Amino acid sequence: MPIPVDLREKIDNLMAGTGLNAVRDAAEAVSTRYRREGSFAREGANLQIRDGAEALAYVCTRLPATYGAAEHVLGRLPDDFAPRTMLDVGAGPGTVALAALDHFDSLRQVTLIEPNAHLRGIGASLVPNGTWINGDLATVDMPGKDFDLITAGYVLNELNARARAAVVDKLWAACSGMLVIIEPGTPEGSAVVQDVRDQLLEKGGSIAAPCPQMGACPLHDAVKRWCHFSQRVERSKLHRSLKGGALGYEDEKFSYIAFSRTPVALPQGRVLGHVAGAKVMQVEMCDDNGDFGTAQIAKSDPRYKDIKHLDWGDAVDFSL
Numbered sequence: 001m002p003i004p005v006d007l008r009e010k011i012d013n014l015m016a017g018t019g020l021n022a023v024r025d026a027a028e029a030v031s032t033r034y035r036r037e038g039s040f041a042r043e044g045a046n047l048q049i050r051d052g053a054e055a056l057a058y059v060c061t062r063l064p065a066t067y068g069a070a071e072h073v074l075g076r077l078p079d080d081f082a083p084r085t086m087l088d089v090g091a092g093p094g095t096v097a098l099a100a101l102d103h104f105d106s107l108r109q110v111t112l113i114e115p116n117a118h119l120r121g122i123g124a125s126l127v128p129n130g131t132w133i134n135g136d137l138a139t140v141d142m143p144g145k146d147f148d149l150i151t152a153g154y155v156l157n158e159l160n161a162r163a164r165a166a167v168v169d170k171l172w173a174a175c176s177g178m179l180v181i182i183e184p185g186t187p188e189g190s191a192v193v194q195d196v197r198d199q200l201l202e203k204g205g206s207i208a209a210p211c212p213q214m215g216a217c218p219l220h221d222a223v224k225r226w227c228h229f230s231q232r233v234e235r236s237k238l239h240r241s242l243k244g245g246a247l248g249y250e251d252e253k254f255s256y257i258a259f260s261r262t263p264v265a266l267p268q269g270r271v272l273g274h275v276a277g278a279k280v281m282q283v284e285m286c287d288d289n290g291d292f293g294t295a296q297i298a299k300s301d302p303r304y305k306d307i308k309h310l311d312w313g314d315a316v317d318f319s320l
Helices: 005-015 020-037 052-061 063-074 095-103 117-126 161-173 187-202 237-243
Strands: 085-089 109-113 131-133 147-153 175-184 206-209 229-234 249-260 269-271 280-287 292-298
Touching (some): 005 052, 005 117, 005 237, 020 052, 052 117, 063 095, 063 147, 063 175, 063 229, 095 109, 147 161, 161 187, 175 187
Parallel strands (some): 085 109, 109 131
Antiparallel strands (some): 206 249, 280 292
């Protein structure tokens, strides 16, 4: 997917007057720190963006991919969902809020909570009409109890299990419509999403996406397979230069769950991998019976023409 032109222009404007080499060095410093200390909660880890150059490097190298993941997720919510108010926690530079503002014409009020001053400063220029709050997710009081949409993107993994559960309770209590959690598409990220799924089902929440059923997840105890999705995102010339890559795109892997306060009509199935094949299409999916497997759709099947155009993450109207 392409990143909106106006967003690319905003990122380019942020780079004005800043040397490319300085931002490239900062990007490498951030990347090295994440590789060394890991992106998931562990004692002693310090993954904070440390200055303006690192914040700018983060925006240039990571915002496009996480924006793509957020746009993918928001596009899988019910078509009639039209939030007017939004709370984005662990907002970073406002990536998920930017995707929501682009996706929902109905949005009128956006509140963003972010503890890092450098990311918050850039975010205020990217989402200038948002209400920005300096606060740590684990300790900050929610600025209201009736948000139509609450999002937490790539942030719950930074908390230990006990703190994470408390935060999810807090977010759910502040939500009157939809709560959306997005995490990295790794086994660890998927496990965080699974924990949130279990927690909110126990509280009576209704799954809105991606699961086609609210029973046990068929991948919950899988060893070599986990629930995640992929979104291909175009790389700009600046993006390629900073990341040192030749490809004009990158594939962002992520896991997510969306819960609604009210019941939502669910699809019969969800595609959980790239659709492959020629005469017989192979569709890896989970379905409304709580099963996970591969559907085989022959060229003679009336569904074949539609199946070959499916993307990873799409809903389907059949079961295994």
